[in-house]
Amino acid sequence: MLKINRENLKSSHQLTWFIIDFVMLGLLILNLALIIWDSIYNFVAVQNLLKDYAPVIQELYHPIHERFIFYDLIFVSIFLGEFVLRWGYSIKARVYDRWYFYPFIHWYDLVGCIPVGSLRFLRVLRIISIIYRLHQYKIIDFTSTRLYRFVIFYYEAFMEELSDRIVLKVLSGVQDEVKRGSPLFERIQHDILFPRREMLSDWLSERVAQAAKQGYIPNRGALRVYLENRVDHALKQNLELSRLKYLPVVGPTIQDTLENAVGDIVANVVHQILDDLASSTNHAFIEDIVNVFLPEPGEGLTEEGEKEALITLILEVIDAIKDQVHVKHWRENLP
Known part of the structure; x- marks a missing residue:
């Protein structure tokens, strides 16, 4: 049920205009109801039906029907008067630029x-x-009405069905293009991605450095302890190294020294790699990776089997997208 927020109505600075809105709303609904009724009454069959079963109504309304244009002009004059009044107010308040x-x-x-x-x-x-306008000023809230919920539900259902059919049609067209050997993906690689390899390298280098700084540097000590513990555990599981402790006098010392040295070397190597990734020196490494994924034009897939595998992969991805599009979310809201 549509409710009027009286507090917002009283506190608004346009109370007079809102009252006019309500009066005009009532007149418009009455006028349209009369227009619809007169259009129905215009049929001879309806007039004869009223003569037979409701002659009083027919006798009262028939003179109005014959002069309906006159009564409609009364409403029109009121509507035009309100239009001119609002036009004058918009000029005075400079609502519009002209x-x-x-x-x-x-x-x-x-x-x-x-x-x-x-x-x-x-x-x-x-x-x-x-x-x-009344809804915009929070005088009424038509979104809480059953009619609005009914209309918006089926509107969204219609739009989802329509958009799903369009998307499926487009994806099916893309699949046909891929099956026919469309050069689209080669164009994306050669004409779009390849000329921007340097930009991609710079962007990836910056992102990798930022991720390494945020994830590695604050946890440097904990990572070193973890690496040394894992290396120490791995070395103790090694049979050849465990035999060193049986050497007389120097065996245990050599074993401990070797374990510490290996743990320290591994930790330093990992730390050095992460330090390089966290600095600007990672650019050359990232650039090599980008060059592998985006080779020079003509250095792409040469094997026919590789091309077929790539096409199959693309088609399967599109099929998965189409299966998801087939899901009707609006049906989940049905009572």
Whole structure:
């Protein structure tokens, strides 16, 4: 049920205009109801039906039907008066940059006032604009109504069905292009990615350095302890090294010295690698990796089997996307 927020209505500085909105809303609904009824009454069969079963109603309304244009013009005069009043207010308040912008922006108000056939039903747009304005100022909240929830549910269902069909059509077209050996992916590699290898290398180098600084440097000590413990454990599991302790006098000393040296070497090597990644010197390493993934034009996939495997992979990825598109999320909200 549509409720009016009286607190916002009283606290607003446009109380007079909101009252006018409510009056115009009532007149528009009444006017459209009369237009619809008169359109129905225009059928001879309806008139004869009323003569037979409700002659009083027929006798009372028939004179109005014959002069309906006159009664409609009464409503039109009120609508035009309100339109001119708002136009004058917009000029005074400088709502728009030019004084003549108002009738162009609110063209449906003027066109709906033409008392000719289907043009009169454009007054529905005026009802929508008033309701939207009241909703925008939080005087009413039509999103809480059952009608709105009903309409928006089926609107979203329709849009999801429509968008799914479009996406499936596009993906099927992409699959056909790939099966026919479309040069699209080679163009992406050679014309788009390859000319930007340097930019990609710089970006990846910066990201790797930042990740290494944030993840490695604060945990340098803990990482060293972990590496030394793992190396020490691995060396103790080694049979050849464990035999050194059986050497007389110097065996245990040699074993301990060797374990410490290996642990220290491994820890220093790992630390040096991570230090290099965390500094600007990682650029050459990252550039080599980018060059492997983006070789010079003509150095791409040469084996026919590799091309077929790549095409199969792309088709399977697109099939997985299509399967996900087939999922109808709107059905999950059905009662």
